[in-house]
Amino acid sequence: MRKKTALIHGGTGVDQATGAVTPPIYQTSTYKQEKIGKLKGYEYSRTANPTRTSIETLIADLEGGVRGFAFGSGMAAIHAVFQLLSSGDHIVMTDDVYGGTYRLMKRVLPKFGIEVTFVDTTDLKATEEAIQPNTKMLYLETPTNPLLKVTDIEAVSHLAKSYELTVVVDNTFSTPYFQQPLALGADIVLHSATKYVGGHSDVVAGLVVVKDENLGEDLHFIQNSTGGILGPQDSFLLVRGLRTLGIRMDAIEETAHALVDFLKTQDSVTKIFYPGLADHPGHATQAKQATGFGGMISFDVGSAENAERLVEATRYFTLAESLGAVESLISVPARMTHASIPAERRAELGITDGLVRISVGLEDVEDLKEDLEQAFSLLTKFSEKNV
């Protein structure tokens, strides 16, 4: 089955009980037992629910893993994965991870004796040097947010194997349509399904897929014991979202390239971050390990004032956090998604005050270009006024 077909025919398929072609929403907490302990595979919905099984099976198929898990948010999924560790363990992690992941590492996990070292995982030597005797996990995000740095998953996984580390990849930005980290050597892949998987800005959810049964049993034990599960309605929405992931990503990719070409013509843009650009440092790696460059573009407009003016002037690019939906979104990472990261640390990472991030949606590309054009024209006037 090729990818676009797997999005539609993968997973549990037609409902066995009724023949329904879309997964029924099993809005039930418990299941009748014919006799004590005689069940039809379901006992209590924290442990398992058939609608949740639909999305968990589908994402496992799409990522090429053995078992999938759906959680109430991306952060709940990420936290569940860290619960595979014990007090005293150490994680090596990509330095510019999602702000919420950074906060979890800095403010929650230390209370439980789990330590982290942040490192530029695009640098294999630096990554190896960050490994300690108590390191158990190597956690990658690629491409990153908002600078779209690309880590070579295969090379890092190869390194991790020699130290017996579990490799985890946050695959939110590339989606299983473009990139399958398990095939590149990772052990666990996870998503904020709130983004491209759901795809319509109408659900908050997280997904995890593991490469083998042992990890599957461990993670199911954690999911059932800690209880951060996704409900049946939201599970249904994720299956529905995934059906169109292929055509959405193809269209988003095409528009992203057109918008990058447009941004290149703008005088006020001092720098563009997009892995699809031949001069982006991660271009070759992304081209090797993924089948697309994605729909996230960041660019620098030189100052906080310019960034604010631009994002408040667009009509079709909605000023909002989040990404990966049908509507195009625009944001200023330093003041929105990455505001919880101290200014000093943002400066170290290169997240400047003039950095603007867009998530390309499915609108007509000409409207999106015109929208940016009118916003950029205000920007020029604004900066002239301030000369």
Ligand SMILES: *Cc1c(COP(=O)(O)O)cnc(C)c1O
């Ligand atoms: C949004 C996001 C998360 C967190 O997911 P939530 O669904 O918001 O909890 C994690 N990683 C990345 C890359 C994200 O973009």
